[in-house]
Amino acid sequence: MNRALSDTLPAGNDAELGASTGAGRPLAIQAQGLVKRFEGTLAVDGVDIAVPEGAIFGILGPNGAGKTTTLRMLLGIIEPDSGTRTLLGHRRPADVARAVGYLPEERGLYPSMKAFEAIAFMGALRGLPLAQGRRRGRALLEENGLGHAADRQIRQLSKGMAQTVQLLGTLVHEPRLVVLDEPFSGLDAINQGKLERLIRRLAANGTTVIFSTHVIAHAERLCEEIAIIAGGKVPFAGGVDEARDRIPAQVRLETRRGEGSWRAALPADTEHDTKADGTHLWSFDLPDGGPEPLLRKLIEGEAGILSLSIERAGLHDAFVEIAGEAAARALEVDEQVKASE
Numbered sequence: 001m002n003r004a005l006s007d008t009l010p011a012g013n014d015a016e017l018g019a020s021t022g023a024g025r026p027l028a029i030q031a032q033g034l035v036k037r038f039e040g041t042l043a044v045d046g047v048d049i050a051v052p053e054g055a056i057f058g059i060l061g062p063n064g065a066g067k068t069t070t071l072r073m074l075l076g077i078i079e080p081d082s083g084t085r086t087l088l089g090h091r092r093p094a095d096v097a098r099a100v101g102y103l104p105e106e107r108g109l110y111p112s113m114k115a116f117e118a119i120a121f122m123g124a125l126r127g128l129p130l131a132q133g134r135r136r137g138r139a140l141l142e143e144n145g146l147g148h149a150a151d152r153q154i155r156q157l158s159k160g161m162a163q164t165v166q167l168l169g170t171l172v173h174e175p176r177l178v179v180l181d182e183p184f185s186g187l188d189a190i191n192q193g194k195l196e197r198l199i200r201r202l203a204a205n206g207t208t209v210i211f212s213t214h215v216i217a218h219a220e221r222l223c224e225e226i227a228i229i230a231g232g233k234v235p236f237a238g239g240v241d242e243a244r245d246r247i248p249a250q251v252r253l254e255t256r257r258g259e260g261s262w263r264a265a266l267p268a269d270t271e272h273d274t275k276a277d278g279t280h281l282w283s284f285d286l287p288d289g290g291p292e293p294l295l296r297k298l299i300e301g302e303a304g305i306l307s308l309s310i311e312r313a314g315l316h317d318a319f320v321e322i323a324g325e326a327a328a329r330a331l332e333v334d335e336q337v338k339a340s341e
């Protein structure tokens with residue numbers, strides 16, 4: 001056990017220090033086999049999650065997939081029926097509550113409080129002295145373009161502004177771990193962009209950020225690692241690139257010649273078209289060996305390459321591959337609903 005930490009831990013504390021990824025990076029969150037049932041509904045069915053410290057980690061899944069239930073179990077707001085979780089090295093989330101910031105899915109602040117007071121109040125709930133919270137509240141509002149609203153009551157703010165105030169209240173005590181449940185919901189495109197930048201700044205300063213979303217684009221733009229959740233299960237957890245690599249990249253090739261020894265380098269199910277000018281178009285999955293052996297054979301066989309493009313799969317296609325069409329359709333509907341809001 002780390003000497004400095006062991007000195008601060010009371011005897012018999014159940015903290016479990018030193019959890020780390022295979023690559024040796026310490027973990028801010030480690031959950032194994034989390035299960036939660038509500039009156040006959042199996043909301044979460046054996047979820048494993050490992051969130052490295054300092055990461056931006058997304059939990060991506062459609063409505064009802066189990067995202068909120070998972071986050072609540074991680075935070076100790078509800079207890080799992082089975083499974084274990086470690087938060088910042090502690091088995092009891094309450095032991096590290098002051099180092100955690102949480103934006104719940106249900107938004108709500110006292111309507112009569114002024115914006116800067118609301119932030120200070122949220123900080124006080126996590127142990128920050130009120131005077132300090134008030135100072136930081138004003139500064140945070142200023143930094144985030146809401147300085148003019150500091151003395152306005154919450155009831156006088158727009159929904160998006162109030163949501164930003166609540167988010168700042170989640171951050172005012174400078175938590176090491178920030179848990180955001182659907183933070184982009186209810187924000188317009190400009191404020192979504194601001195929130196993305198804020199999340200990046202937090203991570204750049206060493207804060208771990210975990211957020212849930214049903215919008216693939218947010219996870220794809222922000223996250224190094226994700227967990228895909230569908231029907232209470234996590235069929236994939238790992239790097240965004242690793243998820244995208246589940247699907248072969250698509251090659252589009254244009255050649256002057258249509259025959260030659262190089263044809264053997266193209267997969268059997270390659271699509272082929274001959275254009276009016278006699279040149280050839282080929283589309284196929286990038287073979288296992290990657291682009292270099294393919295290119296070598298095309299050049300050695302004198303295919304007469306006119307153009308070649310390789311397009312990696314997007315996270316949406318990876319999601320379909322991993323979680324299935326039905327879950328992906330549910331996500332798409334969510335995005336359409338969002339777009340029409």
Ligand SMILES: Nc1ncnc2c1ncn2[C@@H]1O[C@H](COP(=O)(O)OP(=O)(O)OP(=O)(O)O)[C@@H](O)[C@H]1O
Pocket residue numbers: 038039041042043044061062063064065066067068069070105214
């Ligand atoms: N307190 C509860 N009582 C009964 N059922 C619940 C409760 N909380 C969640 N559920 C059910 O558990 C399942 C997972 O819900 P959860 O809120 O975790 O999903 P979610 O992925 O966060 O969805 P959303 O994006 O709609 O918030 C759903 O079927 C939901 O109806």
